[in-house]
Amino acid sequence: MSMARRAVEQELSRDRIMDAARHLFITKGYRGISMRSIGQHLGYSHGSLYYHFKEKAELFYAIVVQDFNHLAQLCEQVTRRPPSEGMTKAEQLMLEFIKFGLDHPHQYEIMFMLRDEEILTYCRAEQSKCFDMFDTIIRQFLKEEKHPLENNPSLPLSMFLGIHGFISFYIQDRLTFEEIMPAAVAHVKMLSQSNYRLLTS
Known part of the structure; x- marks a missing residue:
């Protein structure tokens, strides 16, 4: 590796490229970038980016995977924390999900809200993994809380859509989680x- 290439790689990191690209994908759209x-x-030549990413699609997918992994780590942390006073573990998980969406709006928009058909293929598989993780954790929490799902097997999906709708509404105004906690x-x-009532009805 040449000294010039090594210097560029050290100064222009993958994370720096991904942070800049994430913002541009949101503000200008995938096709416009x-x-x-x-x-x-x-402030670099585009050739400098190719040290880290072969093409725009690879860069976009790396952003998607990184953001979904970040959310997954936060959700897994909820499973290891003791219950908060006055909140069930399922409620804690939903609150953590909302916090991520509002405190990381650019990430959330790329993960769940872009509608360009060209890039949806990069998101759908990760979206499915994310929901499967959410579904598994919610089912485990409800089992621990003695809430069987036989009467309402779609409950995790209802919860997921409920928190997504909340985030989608407030994210437009760029309100932080602390502001609307x-x-x-x-x-x-x-x-x-409301969903627990369905379980016991």
Whole structure:
């Protein structure tokens, strides 16, 4: 490896490229961005980006995987934490999901809200993995709380859609989780209580 290439790789890291590209994909759209424009945004030639990514599609997919992995790690942390006073583990999980969406709006929009058919293929598999993880954790929590799912097997999906709708509404105004935490807590309480009633009806 040449000294020039090594210097570029050390200065222009994968994470720096991904952070810049994530913002550009959201603000200008996938089709409106090229490796050249990402390089210009960073102040480097587009050739510098190819040290890390072979093409725009590879860069976009790396962003998608990184963001879904981050969310998965946060959700898994909930499973290891003791229950919070006044909240069930299922409510804690939904609240963590909302917090991620509102505190990382660019990531969440790329993961769940872009509608360009060209890039949906990069997101759908990761979206499915994410929901499967959410579904598994919720089912485990409900089992621990003695709430059988036989009467309402679609309950995890209802919860998932409920928190996604909440995030999608508030993310437009770029409100942080801290700014609307009381509303978020009330929302997950409403979701869990209404769905728990369905389980026992």
